[in-house]
Amino acid sequence: xxxxxxxxxxxxxxxxxxxxxxxxxxxxxxxxxxxxxxxxxxxxxxxxxxxxxxxxxxxxxxxxxxxxxxxxxxxxxxxxxxxxxxxxxxxxxxxxxxxxxxxxxxxxxxxxxxxxxxxxxxxxxxxxxxxxxxxxxxxxxxxxxxxxxxxxxxxxxxxxxxxxxxxxxxxxxxxxxxxxxxxxxxxxxxxxxxxxxxxxxxxxxxxxxxxxxxxxxxxxxxxxxxxxxxxxxxxxxxxxxxxxxxxxxxxxxxxxxxxxxxxxxxxxxxxxxxxxxxxxxxxxxxxxxxxxxxxxxxxxxxxxxxxxxxxxxxxxxxxxxxxxxxxxxxxxxxxxxxxxxxxxxxxxxxxxxxxxxxxxxxxxxxxxxxxxxxxxxxxxxxxxxxxxxxxxxxxxxx
Amino acid sequence: xxxxxxxxxxxxxxxxxxxxxxxxxxxxxxxxxxxxxxxxxxxxxxxxxxxxxxxxxxxxxxxxxxxxxxxxxxxxxxxxxxxxxxxxxxxxxxxxxxxxxxxxxxxxxxxxxxxxxxxxxxxxxxxxxxxxxxxxxxxxxxxxxxxxxxxxxxxxxxxxxxxxxxxxxxxxxxxxxxxxxxxxxxxxxxxxxxxxxxxxxxxxxxxxxxxxxxxxxxxxxxxxxxxxxxxxxxxxxxxxxxxxxxxxxxxxxxxxxxxxxxxxxxxxxxxxxxxxxxxxxxxxxxxxxxxxxxxxxxxxxxxxxxxxxxxxxxxxxxxxxxxxxxxxxxxxxxxxxxxxxxxxxxxxxxxxxxxxxxxxxxxxxxxxxxxxxxxxxxxxxxxxxxxxxxxxxxxxxx
Numbered sequence: 001x002x003x004x005x006x007x008x009x010x011x012x013x014x015x016x017x018x019x020x021x022x023x024x025x026x027x028x029x030x031x032x033x034x035x036x037x038x039x040x041x042x043x044x045x046x047x048x049x050x051x052x053x054x055x056x057x058x059x060x061x062x063x064x065x066x067x068x069x070x071x072x073x074x075x076x077x078x079x080x081x082x083x084x085x086x087x088x089x090x091x092x093x094x095x096x097x098x099x100x101x102x103x104x105x106x107x108x109x110x111x112x113x114x115x116x117x118x119x120x121x122x123x124x125x126x127x128x129x130x131x132x133x134x135x136x137x138x139x140x141x142x143x144x145x146x147x148x149x150x151x152x153x154x155x156x157x158x159x160x161x162x163x164x165x166x167x168x169x170x171x172x173x174x175x176x177x178x179x180x181x182x183x184x185x186x187x188x189x190x191x192x193x194x195x196x197x198x199x200x201x202x203x204x205x206x207x208x209x210x211x212x213x214x215x216x217x218x219x220x221x222x223x224x225x226x227x228x229x230x231x232x233x234x235x236x237x238x239x240x241x242x243x244x245x246x247x248x249x250x251x252x253x254x255x256x257x258x259x260x261x262x263x264x265x266x267x268x269x270x271x272x273x274x275x276x277x278x279x280x281x282x283x284x285x286x287x288x289x290x291x292x293x294x295x296x297x298x299x300x301x302x303x304x305x306x307x308x309x310x311x312x313x314x315x316x317x318x319x320x321x322x323x324x325x326x327x328x329x330x331x332x333x334x335x336x337x338x339x340x341x342x343x344x345x346x347x348x349x350x351x352x353x354x355x356x357x358x359x360x361x362x363x364x365x366x367x368x369x370x371x372x373x374x375x376x377x378x379x380x381x382x383x384x385x386x387x388x389x390x391x392x393x394x395x396x397x398x
Numbered sequence: 399x400x401x402x403x404x405x406x407x408x409x410x411x412x413x414x415x416x417x418x419x420x421x422x423x424x425x426x427x428x429x430x431x432x433x434x435x436x437x438x439x440x441x442x443x444x445x446x447x448x449x450x451x452x453x454x455x456x457x458x459x460x461x462x463x464x465x466x467x468x469x470x471x472x473x474x475x476x477x478x479x480x481x482x483x484x485x486x487x488x489x490x491x492x493x494x495x496x497x498x499x500x501x502x503x504x505x506x507x508x509x510x511x512x513x514x515x516x517x518x519x520x521x522x523x524x525x526x527x528x529x530x531x532x533x534x535x536x537x538x539x540x541x542x543x544x545x546x547x548x549x550x551x552x553x554x555x556x557x558x559x560x561x562x563x564x565x566x567x568x569x570x571x572x573x574x575x576x577x578x579x580x581x582x583x584x585x586x587x588x589x590x591x592x593x594x595x596x597x598x599x600x601x602x603x604x605x606x607x608x609x610x611x612x613x614x615x616x617x618x619x620x621x622x623x624x625x626x627x628x629x630x631x632x633x634x635x636x637x638x639x640x641x642x643x644x645x646x647x648x649x650x651x652x653x654x655x656x657x658x659x660x661x662x663x664x665x666x667x668x669x670x671x672x673x674x675x676x677x678x679x680x681x682x683x684x685x686x687x688x689x690x691x692x693x694x695x696x697x698x699x700x701x702x703x704x705x706x707x708x709x710x711x712x713x714x715x716x717x718x719x720x721x722x723x724x725x726x727x728x729x730x731x732x733x734x735x736x737x738x739x740x741x742x743x744x745x746x747x748x749x750x751x752x753x754x755x756x757x758x759x760x761x762x763x764x765x766x767x768x769x770x771x772x773x774x775x776x777x778x779x780x781x782x783x784x785x786x787x788x789x790x791x792x793x794x795x796x
Contacts, residue, residue, distance in 0.1 A: 001598075001627070001653070002513060002566070002598055002599070002600050002628065003513075004512055004513060004657065005510075005511070005512060005513050005514055005515045006515055007511065008511070008512055008657060008660070008661075011660060011664070035466075037465060037466050038465075040461050040465060043460070043461055043464040043465060044464070045454060045455065045456045045460030045461060045464060046455075046456070046460075048450075048454050048460065048463075048464065048672075049450065049451060049454040049455060049460065052446075052447065052450035052451065052454060053447060053450065053451040056443060056446050056447040056450060057443065057444075057447060058443045058444070062441070062443030062444075062446065062447065063438050063441055063443060064642070065446075065640075065642050066441040066442070066443060066446065066640035066641070066642045066643065067435060067436075067438060067441060067640075067641060067642050068433075068435050068636075068641045068642060069642055101666075102500055102644070102666045102670070103666050103667055103668075105665075105666055105667050106665070106666040109664070109665050109666065112403075113403070113405065113406070113536065114402055114403060114406055115400060115401075115402060115403050116403055117403045117404055131663070131664075131667070134660075134663065134664045135664045135665075137664075138511065138661070138664040138665075168400070200399075200400055201400070202400050229399070230400065238466075242463075242464035242465070242671075242672070243464070243465060243466045244462070244463050244464045244465050244466060244467055244668075244670065244671030244672060245464065245670060245671070245672050246500070246666065246667075246668065246669065246670040246671070247670075255399065259402065259406060262406070262409060262532075263406075263536070265529070265532065266409070266507070266529075266532045266533045266535075266536040267503075267504070267507050267533075267536075267665070268499075268500045268501050268503055268504040268507065268644065268666070269501055269503050269529070269644075270501075270644065271644065272500070272642065272643060272644040272645075272670040272672070272673045273640075273642030273643070273644070274446075274640070274642060274643050274670070274672055274673045274676065275670045275672045275673060278672065
C-alpha cells in the first residue's frame, strides 16, 4: 500500500478514541454528558424552513445560493457578523477583515496552513479542546500546555513558556472554555493581547461560546486589546444557529484575510452558499436575538440543574467549575478514581461523560481524576437521573 | 509581522491571477467564455425550494440537517451516490467505501493530507486543472506534466515519467477534461489503472463532468479497472446538482476512507448537513435524472453553437477540440498570437476566455497561443455575438 504522509503518522490516537466511543452511543436509554451538541430544542428548524421556502426562488436568492460564490463568503453574512456579533463587543471590523468559513474548526485549519511549519510550537491551555490539538498535530506542530487557575490561563506561566519555547502561536478559548467552562479575566485578556504583540506571536482566540452567558457580565474579547494585528478572532455559528450548517467566521487583519483567501481556495474553494444564504436571512430577520434568548433560558436551567446535582450526588471533596455560560463544567473527583477506567462501567450503567486526561496536550498524566460534563443536550430530568446513576457508581468506588 | 509557513511561500501566483481577473468581471455587457460555472437555467432552484419546505420540519429531517452529523456524511446521500452514480458504471461500492466531502476540490486536499510530503512528485496532465495544481503546491509537491494527444494522456510518456520521477500520485481528469475537453480512451484507462498498481502509485481520478455527455458512448472509469485499491475516484455534485451546495464524494478502499475520516475531522469535521439533506432528497425523489436530461439538452446546443462559431469566426489554421461532453473546449490559434496578452484587449471588447499558459504546471512556456473556452454559462445568442467580437479581434492581429 502507498505510504501515508508524515503528518498522518504524527497524529495521536486520543481524539480518535474519544470520537469512536461516542459514535457507538446510540442507545436511547443512555444519558450522555459527553459531546458538545446544542439542545435540539434550540435548533431553529421552523425559522430555517420559513427562510428556505421564501428565499430559494429564481427571482429571490435561489441562484445565488446554488451557484458558485465568493471564497470569502457572501457579503450580507459578513455584514451580519459585523453588525450582530462584532460591533456589540466594540470590535470595529470592515467587511474586508471578515471571512466566512465552513464551521468554527476550519479557521484553525486555515490559520495553520498559513503559519505552521512542522516542528513549530503552539501553546494551548492545559486542558484544551482536543479536536484543535488534533488539527495542530496534523500540521506536525508541537503543543505545549499553559497552566490555568480559576481565572483561566496563568499569565506568568504563559510568558515563561513563550520565552522557553519560542512558539509561533497561542491557541486559547477565553470564554466558557472547552473543556473547563472557565473564563479568562479582563486583565488577563489585555495581557494576552500584549504578549502576542510583544513577542510577535499569533494569538488565535476561539470564542464559540461567548453569546451563551447565563450569569455575570460580558467581558471584552482579547482581540479588543490587540493593537498590532497579532490576534485573530475565530468564531462559529454552531452554538447560535446550527452546527450542521457548518458555518463559522474569522476576523483578522486584511493582510491575513487576503492570504486566507488563497488557503481557502486551495482547501475547498468556498463555504456552502445554501447554508450561508439561510444564515444571513436568519440574522436579517432578527431571529438570532430571539433564538438566543430561548437558548439562554434553556441552558441556564440545565446548568443550574447539573451544578446542583454534582453537589448533591457526587462525593464530598469533588471540585467543579461554576460556568457563567457555555455548555461545559469540569469536575475533579476526590481520591484515586481514574475516570478513563470508570467510563466503561458508567456506560454499562447508561450514563456517559468525557474522561479528563484526553484534554491535556502532550498527555502528561494530568486530569486522570477529571471529567468534562456537558449540560447542552440533556433535560433537567435527565440530568437528575443521570447524576444519580453516576453518583451511585462513583460512591461505590470510594 | 508573523512569518508565513513555507507552504504559503511556495504557492505560485498563476491561479491567483486567473481568479482576480474573473472576480472583477461583473460588467453585464461582458460575454464570458471563462469560468466553469453551470448554466443558471439548470440550477434546480424550484426543486430545492420544494424539498427544503417539506423536509426542514421538526418531525421530518430538520433536526438531522441542523445538528452535528457524521464526518463521512449522511447515510442516505452515500447510498444515493452508490445507486445513482456508481452502480450504473459497474462500480460496486459499499457505504464504507464512500465519503461525502465539501465540494469536489476538497477530495484533492484531503488526499494530499493523507499522502503528500513536501517534495513529493505528482504527475498531472499537460495541461491540467489549475486549481488542483494550487492545492498540490500548498502541499509543496512538485507537479510534472504528462503529454496528451487527442485521446488524452499518452501512456508511454506516463510510464517514462513514472520511472524517471518516482511520483507518489497521478492526478487525472479522464472524461471531458478541464481545460481541454478531451476524453481518455478505454484502453488507456485500463493502462492507467494497471500502471498505478504496478508502480504502487495513487491514481486520483477526478470525474466531475462525466454525467454531462452529449455525443458518443459512456466509457468506464479508470477505477473500474483497479484491482489493488490504488485508484481513488473523486467526484462532485457541482455540475449535476449545485456548485453552491459545496458537495462532492470520494470512493476509495475502506482503508483509505478510514484515514480520510481522521483528515476530514481535522480539517472541518463534517460537510454541511443542510446541503446534504437537500441533495439526498434530490436523488430520492428522482429529480437528478430529470434535471440531468434538461442540462444535457441545454449544454449540447451550446457546445454545438460554440464549435460552429469557432469554425466560422476564428482564422484558418485554428485547432479546437470537439468535446463529447462537459463544459469546455480548447482552442489553439495559428501564428504568434499570445492569448495572455490578447486577453486585456478582449476584455475591453467585452469578451473573455481563460488564457492557455496558466494550465501548464511548471509553466514550461507551453500553451501561449491557446485558450480554454467554456460554453456552460452563455446562451447560443451570446455565443454568436461573443465569437464575432473575438474573431474580429484575433483576425485584426494576423
